[in-house]
Amino acid sequence: MKNFKTILLLILVTSVLNRCTDHVDYEAIEGYQITSEIYFQQEADYDAALVGTYDVLQWLFFNIQLGAIASEISLCGGESATDYIGIQQIDDMTHYPENNVLRQIWQFLYEGVNRANYMEQNKANIDFEGKEAMYGEVYFLRAYYYFELVKFFGDVPLFTEARLTAGEAGTLTRTPKEEVYAQIELDLQNAIASLPNSQSQVGRVNKYTAYALLGKVLLYQDKFAEAASALDNVIGVYSLVSDYGSQFLRFGENGPESVFEIQYSNQSNWYDWGCAHCSEGNYAIIMNGPRGWSGPEYAQGWSFNVPTAEFYNSFEEGDTRRDATVLDIEAFAAATGASYTEGYDHTGYFNNKYIPRAGESGGQTELNYLTNFRIIRYSDVLLMAAEAYNRGGIDDGLAQEFLNQVRRRAFGDDDNDISASGTALTDAIWEERKFELSLEGHRFFDLVRTGRASSLITGFVEGKHEVFPIPQQEVDISGLTQNAGY
C-alpha cells in the first residue's frame, strides 16, 4: 500500500512536470505586441512606417530655434541665465561638446535616417501599386535629415542600406561631407523621379518640394548653375500671398506660398514632460511666448528666442514684414492693457512668427500648439534662385526680378525695387533673406554658408563655429573624431 502511494505520487509529479516544459516560453502575442518578423507584410504596414518616418520632422524644433538664436538677430532669453543652458551657450558662442540640445538634435536626426533606412531594408518584401512614389517620400525625408546633419555637424556617419543594429554601435566613422552631400543629391534625384506633382493629403511632399530642397542643397555647396536649374522647376508653381503676415497665422498654413511645412496639431492632449517631443504639438511655440502673459491674442510662454532691438530697428521704413515678424510687447501691452513679466535677456520684442496664440493649443496647453514650421516658402525659393542666378553669373536681370517680387510683396509697391547687380546685388539678396526669412531657422546657416558669420556674430570663431561639436557622448561611445576647435 505504501509503495502504491509512492508510485501514484511519482506519476503525478512526472505528469505535472511534463506539462510544464513550455511553461517558461513566452511569445510577444501574449502581451498583444507586434514583432518585426510579422511586419511589412501588407501595404498598410508600409503606410504606417512612412508616417513614422515623417514623425521625426516634428522633433526638430530646436533646429529651427537655433537657426535664429545662434545668429545675431535673436537672443536665447528664457527664465534665467541658466535656463536651457545648452541654448544659452550657443547664443553666446561658448558651447562645447557636452550639450543636451545638440545631443538631442543629433540623435533625433539619426532616428529619422534609421526610420527611412528601415523602409529601405524592407523595400523588396512585397509589391503594391504606388510603392515607388511612396519611396520618393522616404528618400526626400532621408535627404532632409542628412542635410540637417551636415548643416549642423559637417562630416557625419553615412549609412543607407538598413536600420543599424545594436551590434553596429561604435563601428562607424565620419564620412566627408562632400560624400554625404552626394548621397543627399542622389536621394533627392530619386525622389524627384518618383514623386507625383501633387499629393492628395496636405503635408506630404511632392516633386516640387524635392526640387526646392535640391536647389537649397546645391546652393549650400555653391553649385549655382545646378541650383538655378533645380529651382527653375519650382518657379511659378507656387505664388506669394499678398499679405506677408497672414501666412504665419493659423489659417495661412499650407497656403499657396507653402512649399514644405512640418505639420503639427493641437488635437492630442499630450502631457508627458519626459517626452516633450512625443507630442503632436510644436514645443518651440510655448518656449517663445511672453512670460506670465495676461492679455488678448497671445498666450503665456517662457520668453525664449527674443529678437534684438537692433534687428527690429533695422527694418526699412514701410516694410510690412517688421510687425509680422517681431512683436513689440511694450507697445502691444500699452495698447491693450495686457501684462507680462520680464524674462532673462528681455529685449521688449518677441518672435511673432512662432509664438503662442490664444486658443491654438490642446488640452495640455504647453505641449500641444498646432503651429506648423514653414520650412521652405516660395519667397525662399525666389531668393535662392536669385542668388543662384546672380552668384553663378548666369543672369542678374532674372535675379533682380526674383528679388523684387519678394520686395514688392513686402512693401506693397514697386518703389523699393533693387536695380543693383554683381556683388552689390548679392549683398542685397543676402540682406533680403534676413528680413524675409528671419526667425524661421535660416539666419545662422546663411551667415555661415556665405562666410559672414564671424563679422556679425559676437564670439564666433572662424574655423570652429561653422559647425557644432559632435556630442561628447557620441565621441565617448562611438569613438568619432571631434570637430576642429572643440
Place this chain on the structure above:
Amino acid sequence: MRKSILNFIIAFIAVCTGLQAQSLSGSVTDSEDGEPLAGVNIVVQGQNQGAVSDFDGNFTISNFEFGSTLVFSYVGYKTLNLKISSTDVISDNISVSMDKDLSELDEVIVIGYGSQKLSDISGAVSTVNSDAIEASSPVRVEDALQGQASGINIISSGSPGSKPTVLIRGITSYAGNDPLVVIDGISATIDDLNSLNPSDVKSVNVLKDAALASIYGVKGGSGVIVITTKSGERNSETKFTLSTSVGTQEVVRTIDVLNASEYAAILNESSVNAGEGIVFPNISDFGVGTNWQDEVLVDAPIVNHSITASGGSENTSYYVSAGYTGQDGVVAGGEKSFFNRTNFTTNINTDLSEKTKLLINTNYSNIKGKSLAENGITSVLSNALNFDPTVSPFENGTFGISETITQEIVNPLAQIDNTYNENKVDKIQGKIELQHELMENLNITSRFGYTYVNIYDKGFIPFQFYGTGHNQTNANPDLSPIVTVDSEGNITSTHNRVFEGNTNFFNYTYELYGNYDFTIDEIHNFQTVAGFSIGEGKGGNISATNEDVPFNSWDYADVSAATGNATQQTSSSWQYVNRNLSYFGRILYDYDEKYYASFTGRVDGSTSFGKNNKFGFFPSASIGWVVSKEDFFDEIPVLDYLKFRASYGTLGNDNINPQFSLISTFPSYVFNGTITPGSSLGSIPNDDVSWENQVQMNVGIDTRIFNDKVSISLDYFKKTVDDLLFSPNLSLYLGVPSYPTTNIGSTESTGLDATISLNTSVGGLSISSDINFTTAENEVISINNGDKYIWGAGYGIPYRNIVRFEEGFSPGYFFGYLTDGVFQTQDEVNNHATQNGAVPGDIRFVDVNGDGIVNDNDRTQIGDPFADFTIGWNLNLDYKAFDLSVFTYASVGNDIYRAYERNLNYTNRFASTLARWTGPGTSFDEPRVTFVDSNNNSRASDRYVEDGSYLRIKNIQLGYSFPDSLTEVWGFDEVRAYVQVKNALTLTEYSGYDPEISVGGVLNTGIDYGTYPQPRIWSMGVNIKF
C-alpha cells in the same frame, strides 16, 4: 544538543526549629560548572518579599514560612519554582543550581522549505521576533526591522503607509535591490507588506547569505525575508488579545527660510545687482509675513487596533485576527493625506487523518488612501519652502496669489485644496497546504499560494487659479473656464479633468516537496528536502479620463458623470504575464552536532530570460564547526560557546522583461490636419540575456562568553555580481529605440555585520540589550557600455543630473562641480581658470582637469549617499511590573544632496542667504544675490551636499503590567499599558527636515527633494489578554 534535564539539587541539612516563620539562607550556582550566580532574583510567591543573590551567589530571606514557593529568576536561565517545606531543610542553608536557558539557541526557525535550529545553521541569518515588532508597533512590518537585525538597512519615509527602501547587505544591482519576501511559504514582495498587519507576525527571519538564500535561486540575490504569521495552539482554550493604541504625530523641525521683510530686502538687492530697479520700495511694510511651513504642517493622529482569538482542539488549531491601522499625514492632515488599513486574518491547521494535515491561511486587507504631491519641486513642502512669504494665506476669501511667481511654485494651501485623489486596494493573500507523512521522517508538502490584488485609483484636476499667467492656472479667478477666441474667431476653453484606473494582479505558486530526515549510526544527522515550484504572475490595467466634471466638484468627479465628448475622453490599458518553473534541493548534515555541512541548489526557469538561456542553476554550500564541543575547549575560560561558519554560493536577480524586436505603433504625424497613426521599430531583443549572476561568500563566528551573558555574532561577506543587467548607452546614431537589456557589468560589495547581545540582571532589574553593526562597501567594477557609466536621478528646473552609476565608483554617487569659495575681487576672477560669466561675489568652481576652463568636464565625485556604517542599539529593561525599551539608530557617513530649491527670481530663499557676499571679505561661501545669475551659481555642486549622518532615538516605550490581583478582578489574564515616543530625538548636522531620506531606488538615494519628514509620534496603548 538538547540538554533539557532539570538538574537542581536541594541539600537537606538538619535543624528543624519548629518555627513556622524564620530566616532562610542559601546559595545559587550554575548547574553546569558550579560557578556562583550573582544577581539572581528570588521572590516568595504570593508575598511581597524576596532577595537578590550577592556576588558569591548567597542570599537570605527573612520571615520565610515553610510551605511557600520560592521563584528563582535570572536572565539567560530557566526560571525555577521551588516549594520548601520544613522537612526539606536540614540546615539553615539551601543550595540551588539553575539551568541555562538555551531556548533562544534551540529556537527552530523557518529557512524556506523547512526549518532548522538556529544553533545548527551554518549560513548567515538574522531573526526578529514578535516582541521586538510589538515594541516598535510599526505601520509596516519591515519598519520594525530597522536596526533590529544586522546586515539590513531600512530607510523610511514619514509619508503615511509608504514603502521604505530595504537593503540586505549593500547594493549589488543597478535595477532593483528589493529582497524577496516569503510569507508562510508564499512568495511576495516588499510592496505586499503594506497589507500585512504587524501584530499577526510571529517572527521575521532574514536570510542573508548564499547558503540560505540559494534555495530561492534567482529571486534570492538581494536576500530573503521569511515571515511567519501566528497560529493557534492545539488543545488549548480560546485566548483573546486586544491591543489598542492612539497617538499623535508632529513634525519636529522646520527649515529656516527668509521671512517677508528679509525676502523683500534680498529681492531688492538681487534686482539692483542685476542692474534693475528696486522691487519693494517699502520693506518695512512686510513684517514677518507668512510662514508657509507652519501653514501646511499639522499634528495628525495615528491609531492601531487589533483583536485576535487563537486556540485549538485535539485535531485543529486556529488563529483569527482583525486589525485596523489609520495614519493621517502630517503634511496637510487627514482630509487630503491618509493611509487606512483593515485586515482580517484566518490561519487554520487541521488533521485530515493521522498522517495528513491541512493548513489554510487567508489574509484579506483593504487599504484606502489619499496623497498629496511629495518628493519633487511641485510637492506641498517644496511650495511651502519656495513660495513668496509676503503673500497672505487667504485674501478676500480666496487663496492668496503671487503676481510674480508664474511657474510651478504656488500657494501650498491652494495646492492642497485643489488636490483630489483616492486609492483603494483590496487584497487577498493566502495558501492551501497539505502535509502528508508518507513514512516515518518523510513528509510531503503540497502548497498552493496565491495573491490577488485589485487597485482602484481616481484623480481629479479641478479648475484652479494661482494667479493670471501662472502655468498651473487653468481657470479665471472665479474658477470659470478660460475662454479664448483666436484671430479667426474660433472659441476654445479650458476644462477640468477626471481620471479613473483599475489595476489587477494575480500571482500563484504551486510547490510540491518532500522533507526526509534521518540519522546514521546515531551520529550522522541528515535533513534533506527536494521539490519543485511552478508559478505565474499576471497583471493588467484599464484606465480612462474625461473632461468637464459637473459643478467642478469632487463629489461628481467620475468618468461616467463627466460630460466631455468623444474627443475629450481617453482610455488606455496594459498587461503582463510572467511564469517560472524551478527545481530545488538541500542537504543539511551534521556530525554529532559538532561539524556541520550543507549543500543547496536550485534550477530556475523564467519567461524573462532570453530564448537561449531559459534555465539557470544556483548552487551553494556551507560548513560549520562548533569548537566549544571539542574536548580541548573545556580548558578555555570565559568562552562558553564558539562556532565558526563559512558559506559560498551563487544567486541571481531577474529584473528583466521578455525581449522582442517590437514594432511600436506610437509614432504619428499630421496629414490633412488630422493625426495619422504610424509605426517604427520600438525595441530590439537580446536572445542571450540571462539573470544577474551573484557570487556570495560569507564567514562568521558565533560565540558566548561570561556565563552566556554576552553573545557575539560576527559575519564578513563579499558579493560579486557578474552579468549585471543594463540597457546600455549605445551609439546615438542608432536613434531612439529601446535597446536590449544585456549582461554587461559587474559590482562588488563587501561588509561586516555584527551583533553583540547582553543579558543580565542587577538587583531586581533585568537587562537585555543588543547592538547591531552593519557596514557595506560597494563598488562598480565594470560597465561595458561605451562611456562606462549610466546617469541616475537629477533634480530641478532646468534639470540637472547628479547621480552616476560608474565604473570604479560607489554605485549611485553624486556627481557635480567642486566649489572653492567665493570670488572676492575681479583679480581673483581673472587669475582663475576661465569661468564664463563670473564676477566678484560668485562661486569659484574648481578646474578639476586643469585645462584652464571651468566646464562640464570638471565635474567629479562630490558625495556618496550610502552610509559607511549603521548601528542599532536596543535596550530592554524589566523591573517588577515595569518594562522599558529604547531603540536608538545611527547612520554615519552618508551624504545628502539638497534639491528642494527652485531658484526663481521671486521664489523664497533659505536663511543662509542672509550671510551672502556683499563686498570683498563679507562672505567666503555664500555667493552674492542677483536676478541674473550669469555664473550659474546654482549648478549641481558640492554646495548642496551635506553630511547626512544622524543618531536617532527611534523608539521609547514604557510599559506597566497590572498585578494579577487587579486583572483577576477585571476578568483578564494580563493587562499591560504603555506609553511610547517614536523618533523622540534626532542628532544631526543636516539642515533639511529629516536626514533619513527614502525615495526608492539606488539611483536616487540620498537626494532630498523636500522629503516627507518622519514625524515624532506620541502614543499610548493597552494590550489585554483574556
